[in-house]
Amino acid sequence: MTTVLKNVFDRPVSLKDVSTHFCPGCQHGTAHRLCAEAMDSLGVQQRAIGVASVGCSVFLYGYFDIDVVEAPHGRAPAVATGVKRVRKDDFVFTYQGDGDLAAIGTSEIIHAANRGEAISVIFVNNTTYGMTGGQMAPTTLPQQQTSTSPTGRNVASDGYPIRMAELLSGLEGVSYSCRVAVNNPKNIMAAGKAIEKAFRCQVEQGGFGFVEVLTTCPTNWGMNPLKANNRVAEEMIPYFPLGVFKDIAPMGQEV
């Protein structure tokens, strides 16, 4: 009998060996790793095409060891539609922030979802525009102070935060829609499974899959990473409940 040290956890192959520009504690990094792990486990790295959004996740091409197309702000689902329609055998996903997807790109996500495009969408909800200095997003919580809502989001004038995962689940074209968080190891493992499921939905059934990931933006929330992480359970999950809102066969493939 000899004893050896077996590597039981390492960086995924689909992630490049580089340090990111993300702020300390920013969970864009966690969401990136989970997407890379899902591509590794489905064996699609060599035929994966990511479509990047505008925001703090704009450097997708620098961090994933896959092909990436840069989309104009909010237009990733439209770009992904074109990419997937001409390269049907490739695996195509968008990775978008909440300013990108739920504000400037609202039209593109709704129509791509409604058409039931065979793409996967990873939606990173950190309740603010991270890259540009923490402005109010459609996902900003009631009373949340941001640089453009210094006295707190006023729902009377600004409306209530949009629950995108629930909203999209109402569209016929959507096969899979869920919301996950990455604030503790248990939720992170569930998030990884959900992302893999959304990716599998495209690869095996040609379905549209959507995963909303609740994440922190410690910098623009003005919190240290541990406090920011606590805010996810204390304030975000009560308004944005975790769960699967839709899980059906793709449109036209009902049995």
Place this chain on the structure above:
Amino acid sequence: MPSNRIEIDPIYCKGCALCTIACPQKLIEMSDALNEQGYIPAVISSGNLARCTACALCARMCPDAAIRVFKSVETDGGQS
């Protein structure tokens, strides 16, 4: 018999401390010195490493994929 081990990569660690709350055994601490990037990195003492179960929860929690985990396993000397 060598103990399980984790390696916290100083190139990736940004000192966010999220791994310290993820470890069920509370084995990870923050250093008192800056790393190359100018962050205060997470560290694990050799005494604490001896108690590591290689559960990898710290590594899953890390937003920067800075932690590698190695589990001590016995083999019969053949193919592993």
